[in-house]
Amino acid sequence: DAGVTQSPTHLIKTRGQQVTLRCSPKSGHDTVSWYQQALGQGPQFIFQYYEEEERQRGNFPDRFSGHQFPNYSSELNVNALLLGDSALYLCASSYGTPRAEAFFGQGTRLTVV
Amino acid sequence: EDQVTQSPEALRLQEGESSSLNCSYTVSGLRGLFWYRQDPGKGPEFLFTLYSAGEEKEKERLKATLTKKESFLHITAPKPEDSATYLCALYPKTGANNLFFGTGTRLTVIP
Numbered sequence: 717d718a719g720v721t722q723s724p725t726h727l728i729k730t731r732g733q734q735v736t737l738r739c740s741p742k743s744g745h746d747t748v749s750w751y752q753q754a755l756g757q758g759p760q761f762i763f764q765y766y767e768e769e770e771r772q773r774g775n776f777p778d779r780f781s782g783h784q785f786p787n788y789s790s791e792l793n794v795n796a797l798l799l800g801d802s803a804l805y806l807c808a809s810s811y812g813t814p815r816a817e818a819f820f821g822q823g824t825r826l827t828v829v
Numbered sequence: 830e831d832q833v834t835q836s837p838e839a840l841r842l843q844e845g846e847s848s849s850l851n852c853s854y855t856v857s858g859l860r861g862l863f864w865y866r867q868d869p870g871k872g873p874e875f876l877f878t879l880y881s882a883g884e885e886k887e888k889e890r891l892k893a894t895l896t897k898k899e900s901f902l903h904i905t906a907p908k909p910e911d912s913a914t915y916l917c918a919l920y921p922k923t924g925a926n927n928l929f930f931g932t933g934t935r936l937t938v939i940p
Contacts, residue, residue: 720872749927758833758916758930759873772926806872808928817863818928820872 718743720809720821728827729797737792737824741809747771748790749818750782751806759806765790794826802828831856831921835931842938845906850934852917853899860920862900863928864893867914876902876915907938 721740729735741748747766751759761774765784784790788809794801804825808818836851852862861880865873877886879895886893890911892903902915914935918928 722872747926751928756932758918758932759928761927761929764926774927804870817875817878819875820865823870823872825870 720745720807720819722805722807722821722824724824725822726825726827728829731797731799731828733797734793734795735797735826737794737805737807737826739790739792739807739809739821741788741790741807742819745809745811745819746788747810747816748784748788749808749810750790750792751808751820752776753804753806753823755803762792797828799828802826831929833917833919833929833931835915835917835934837934838932839935840937842904842907842936844908844938844940847903847905847907849904850902850915850936851899852902852931854917854919855898856919856921856929858921862895862917862919864891864900864902865916865918867916867933869914873916904936907936909938909940912936912938 723738749764750762753759762776763773764771768784779795781793804823806823807821810816810818832855834853864876867873877893882897890905894901914933916933918930921929
């Protein structure tokens with residue numbers, strides 16, 4: 717079992733550009749959540765996808781959008797990048813009830829210059 | 830307002846020196862409390878889930894406990910490889926499907 721995989725692992729973008737991050741969930745998992753983790757902070761919830769629909773959203777602007785595909789993989793898109801978007805972006809997958817354990821990928825380190 | 834507070838922020842232990850990390854919370858209704866370990870630049874690694882007060886779980890040198898107000902992660906006879914940031918997270922209220930994280934405790938175990 718490959719677990720949760722994310723790509724790319726590192727990315728450098730220029731302010732104002734757009735970026736797409738990708739996530740493949742753990743085998744058997746149907747729910748994907750995205751988190752942003754700034755240095756020295758805990759992960760902050762961005763949004764969650766289930767059955768190809770955004771089920772819940774955290775306190776992030778509309779510049780952050782996502783998608784889930786029929787095979788449960790997911791993308792996170794960020795438009796008009798700001799310097800403050802530099803962070804580790806984490807994808808977590810889970811199955812079933814909202815109380816189920818969430819398993820995280822290794823993250824994508826995004827640096828905006 | 831929902832809050833999760835972890836203490837201490839950082840902890841240095843000698844190898845073999847047991848200690849505890851604290852996660853205190855004030856939420857409208859706890860539906861599950863999770864402990865994760867995170868190495869620098871990596872994603873969090875799942876350790877434990879606790880659902881009700883009085884529950885305890887163990888894994889190797891780690892033991893997690895839960896009360897109505899806080900959770901403890903006890904580390905017995907730690908080794909240098911236990912050095913990491915330990916994150917506490919919970920589902921704060923009915924209807925919320927996202928994990929709400931504390932800021933973590935950075936543990937360093939010195940040989």
